[in-house]
Amino acid sequence: MSLFQLTARRLVSQAYCGLKAAASKKQKVCSEMARPSSNMADFREVFAKAKHIAIITGAGVSAESGVPTFRGAGGFWRKWQAQELATPEAFARNPSRVWEFYHYRREVMLSKHPNPAHIAIAECERRLSKQGRSVVVITQNIDELHRKAGTKHLLEIHGSLFKTRCTNCGNVAANYKSPICPALAGKGAPDPETEEAVIPVEDLPQCEEDGCNGLLRPHVVWFGETLDPDVLTEVEKELDICDLCLVVGTSSVVYPAAMFAPQVSARGVPVAEFNMEATPATNRFRFHFPGPCGTTLPPALARHQTEIIS
Ligand SMILES: [Zn+2]
Numbered sequence: 001m002s003l004f005q006l007t008a009r010r011l012v013s014q015a016y017c018g019l020k021a022a023a024s025k026k027q028k029v030c031s032e033m034a035r036p037s038s039n040m041a042d043f044r045e046v047f048a049k050a051k052h053i054a055i056i057t058g059a060g061v062s063a064e065s066g067v068p069t070f071r072g073a074g075g076f077w078r079k080w081q082a083q084e085l086a087t088p089e090a091f092a093r094n095p096s097r098v099w100e101f102y103h104y105r106r107e108v109m110l111s112k113h114p115n116p117a118h119i120a121i122a123e124c125e126r127r128l129s130k131q132g133r134s135v136v137v138i139t140q141n142i143d144e145l146h147r148k149a150g151t152k153h154l155l156e157i158h159g160s161l162f163k164t165r166c167t168n169c170g171n172v173a174a175n176y177k178s179p180i181c182p183a184l185a186g187k188g189a190p191d192p193e194t195e196e197a198v199i200p201v202e203d204l205p206q207c208e209e210d211g212c213n214g215l216l217r218p219h220v221v222w223f224g225e226t227l228d229p230d231v232l233t234e235v236e237k238e239l240d241i242c243d244l245c246l247v248v249g250t251s252s253v254v255y256p257a258a259m260f261a262p263q264v265s266a267r268g269v270p271v272a273e274f275n276m277e278a279t280p281a282t283n284r285f286r287f288h289f290p291g292p293c294g295t296t297l298p299p300a301l302a303r304h305q306t307e308i309i310s
Contacts, residue, residue, distance in 0.1 A: 036273070036288040040300065043287050046270050048304040050133070050244035054264070055121055056257050057139040057146070058250025060275055064294045065115045067143050068108065077101050077190045086222045095215060096199040102218045103180055104188030106161050110178065114149035117248065117274075120298040122150035130309055136238045140256045142220050155234050157227055157256055159220035166207035168214025175216075181205045239264055247273045248293050252281035261285070274300070 037043070047053075059069050069075060070082035077085065080101075084090060091098045114122075125135035136153045137146050142161045146154050164175045179185040183203035205216040221227055239245070245264040247257045252273060258281070265271045265284055272287035274296045282288045289296040303309075 036278075036282055036285050038287065038289055040289070043272055043289075043300060044304055046244060046272075046286070047300065048306045052133070052238075052242045053124075053128070053135045053244045053246065054238050054242035054260075055135060055137045055246045055248060056250070056260055057121075057137060057141060057248045058254065058257065059141065060249025061115070061117050061139075061293055062141045062143055062145060063249070064117060064292055065112050065143075065145055067112055067141075067145070068105075076192075077104065078192050078194060083223050086220070087224055088222055089224075091217060091222075095201060095204055095217075096197055098217075099180075099184060099199070099204050100188040100197055102161065102220075103184040104190060106180065107178060107188065109143055109161060112143065112145065114145045115294045117293040117297045118145050118149035118151070120301045121146065121248075124301040125151060125153065127303060127307070127309065131307060136242075138235055138238065138256070138260065140250070155231055155238070157221070157231055157235065159218070159228075161218065161220065163219035164205060164216040165219040166209065166212060166214040167217055168207060169209055169212045171207060171209050171212070172219050173208075175205075235260065243269055245269055245271045247271060247275070247285075248297060249275055251275055251277070251279040252285065253279045272300075 059071075062069070070077050070080075070085075075081055085098055085101045121135070121137060125137075128135055134153065136155065137151050138155045138157060139146055140158045142156065142158050144156075144160055144162055162174060162176050163172055164180075165172045179187075181204065183199045184197070184205075187197040187199075201215055207214040207216055239260055242264060245261060247261050250257045252258060252261045252271075261271050262281070262284065270287065271285040272289065273282055273285055274289045274291075274293045276292070277290060278288055289300065
C-alpha cells in the first residue's frame with residue numbers, strides 16, 4: 001500500500017468520524033456518526049440558532065393531502081401514467097388529451113387542503129421573519145399547497161398547475177379559472193372508459209396577450225425538459241447561505257433532494273430528513289425523523305423557548 005493510499009484512507013476515516021481520537025472512543029463516535037440522530041431536543045437546539053433555513057419538499061408532503069401524482073402502482077389517469085402525458089411530445093401529438101389531464105388535476109385541487117406539514121412550514125416562516133430569520137421552501141410539488149398554506153418565499157422548481165405558458169410568445173401567467181376554458185368544462189374524467197373530448201386547438205386555453213392567441217400549455221416542467229435556469233440560480237443562492245436544511249417528504253437519494261442536500265451537507269451544514277423511511281443517503285445527514293411529515297414536522301418547527309418575538 002503506498003503512502004498516498006494510507007494518507008487517503010486516514011483522511012477519509014477522519015472526515016467520516018469528524019475527529020481524531022483514541023481507538024475505542026473513535027469507534028464509538030463512528031457508529032454514532034453513521035446513524036443520524038432522531039433526537040428532537042438536539043434538532044431543536046440547532047433549529048433555535050439557525051438564521052437561514054432551506055426546506056426542500058417533495059411528493060410525500062402532497063400525498064398526505066391526498067393529491068394524486070399519477071405515478072407508481074395504481075397511479076393511472078385513464079390508461080396512462082404521468083410520464084406518458086407530461087411530455088412535450090405527448091402535448092404536440094394530442095394537446096386536447098394533455099389539457100384534459102391537467103384540467104382534471106387542477107379541478108381535483110379545489111377539494112384538497114394544506115396538511116399540518118404545509119401549515120407548520122408557513123407558520124414558521126411568518127414567525128421567524130419577525131426575528132430577522134428566513135425560511136425558503138424549495139419544492140418539486142406543482143399543486144401550490146405551500147402557497148395556499150401561506151408560504152411566501154417559495155421556489156417551485158417544477159412550475160405550477162396554476163400557471164400557463166404561451167407556446168407562441170412565451171408569456172407566463174397565473175391562472176386559477178375553473179374551468180380553464182369553456183370547452184374543458186366537465187371534461188377530464190379519469191376512468192379508463194371515458195370518451196376523449198377531442199377539442200380543436202382553437203378551443204383549448206389561448207394566450208390573452210394582445211393579438212397573440214397562441215396555444216397555452218401548463219407551466220410545469222415535463223419529462224425530458226430542463227429546469228428553469230433562473231429558478232435554479234435562486235435555489236443555488238439559497239443553498240449557499242442556509243445554515244440548516246430540511247428535506248421533507250422525499251428521500252435524499254430521490255430527486256430533487258438528491259441534487260441539493262448533499263452539497264449543503266458537504267459544507268458542514270446540518271441536514272434533517274423528515275420522511276417515511278431511511279435510505280442509504282440518510283447516513284450522511286445529521287438528523288432523520290421517520291414517519292408521516294404531518295406528524296413529525298409540526299413539533300420540530302414550533303416556537304422554541306429561546307425565541308423572542310417583539
Ligand atoms: Zn402568447
